[in-house]
Amino acid sequence: MADIAIRQNPALLDTNPPLVRAEGYHDLTEQISTIIEGDILKTPLKYWITLGVTGSITVMLLGMLTYLVATGIGVWGNNRPVGWAWDITNFVFWIGIGHAGTLISAILFLFRQKWRTSINRSAEAMTLFAVMCAGIFPLFHTGRPWRAYWLFPVPNTDLNLWQNFRSPLIWDVFAVSTYFTVSLLFWFTGLVPDLATLRDRATTKLRQWIFGLLSLGWRGSARHWNHYEKAYLILAAISTPLVLSVHSIVSFDFATSVIPGWHTTIFPPYFVAGAIFSGFACVMTLLVIARWSLNLENLITIKHLENMNKIILVTGSIVGYAYATEFFIAWYSGNGYERFAFINRAFGPYYWAYWTMISCNVLIPQLYWFKSMRTSIPVMFIISITTNIGMWFERFVIIVTSLHRDFLPSSWGYFRPTYVDICTFTGTIGLFLTLFLLFARFLPMIAISEVKGVLAVEKQTFAKETVGHH
């Protein structure tokens, strides 16, 4: 977890301000733990109001899903020729958001980016909640979610069938469920030492019991840490190809079909870049709010936010490049259907969706070339939201505009969402925020032990500088 560059050259510290500001290890424990340990009745009113609003939206989600199950999936606007619409758009949208969490926790860990330690815990939690929201859509699109175990190769007597392993849809089942499970294990592994910290600070019997059980008897022995670091490294190493595989497999759902606009080999890298782009934007939205409302300015500094904005700029530009490549290939392929699909995307009935996507994903993030924009909180908050709007529209554009004009003009149509579509999607946003609010209040939002490791390196560098024997 040590930053090699700074360790080798302490002079870099002059140009790189410290990542976290804390008096010492105990001060750091205090800064993070007091958020969780406050009296539940003394939680600020604004927290309860926010939770009330998001909780109500979640109840609306439950209502919509109940209505869907009781009536049938016809309550959604999907119909011929647009058989996949908001449901799959929302599924891909949420899965994509999840990708930033794994990227921050695994890939940045392997690249020894120590700035990740302040944000990885909340980003991983966000991954879990986003994948939960994503799962709702295919689950309920089956119409009979209680039969969802048919998707898994479990021998059963009521079906007497096996899955078709040649279909990308079953690959998706494996990819998404593996992704959720591995993210959960990774998140919990990181959480155990911090749960032990909370256990040892607990003042009430109940807290002692809860954190005592959850921390599994962790005591921070050198032998524990030895195996722990190895396990963490392995989890990071396998999560890295996993996160790239998940959105690649999601893109296979489209790319292996013969629909013009879907049947392209650029989809896997293009989907992965888009996923990281939207995920970082979503982490940004949540962190700006959390940093402000929970007073985490000392631990989540402008430096962290600026680094994330740089990644948003890079991935946004990759996405823009992919849009251009798609158009070029549609023209260069000489395939009339392909050309039509792309001209129809930009200038057909859904032109408004296409240009929303282009402005939000390609044009607006270019502001981040300027340092003043990358370090301005209001700017980054707005861009994080427009990015997610743009990325939602990207999936909508890919899915709906490719389907709404079928090969025969007699099968052309125009998709309009029903109120159930809209309320279900809004409902998942409510669920996501509710889970995140509960997480921020009851679990350490910042990885205490990992930030201490960063602090130790900073202290050591500082000591070396003052003694002057480097």
Next chain:
Amino acid sequence: MPQVDIEQIKDKLGLGEDKVYAVMGEFSDPHDLVHAGRKIREMGYTKIDALSPFPVHGIDDAIGVPQSKLGWMVICIGLCGSATALLLQWYVGAINYQLVIGGKPFFDFSYSIPITFELTVLFSAFASFLGMFAINGLPRLYHPSNNYRLAHRATDDRFILIVEANDPKFNPQVTSEHLKSVGAGTVEVVVG
């Protein structure tokens, strides 16, 4: 029912009331811990452990913690995951449920890659998660080191050095003096 000798059971579990577990002392800086650990080891002690709120670099080398073997375990179980996935797809597609779909072969490595990859990752993740806790002897409800006065600070800001009683060189008084001589504070003989 035979009379259960509670003392005997406690003794077997290492929970005897008056059983000395170790001598423990604390530091407030990780580097002092590493230096002290190295000195203690140079004095000839072999059963040394340390408690710290975060992984301290150099401590494994200083007190003689061997390299973790977890990686080998994960590779083996991960490969079992690959084998499971390939066998499943081959058995289902080519043996048990042959179905012609789009003229595709009943079994082929190319379309088996995604599921094989995912199951390899899934098995490896469980192996490293469960394996790490199993090797560490966790979960456990009690450990004698918890009886040290500052044990609760080991997850906060203290770095604790332990010389265990099963060390051949261990002697409560002498070892305590040794720990003090390398700079440890709050040196205690811990029973439990």
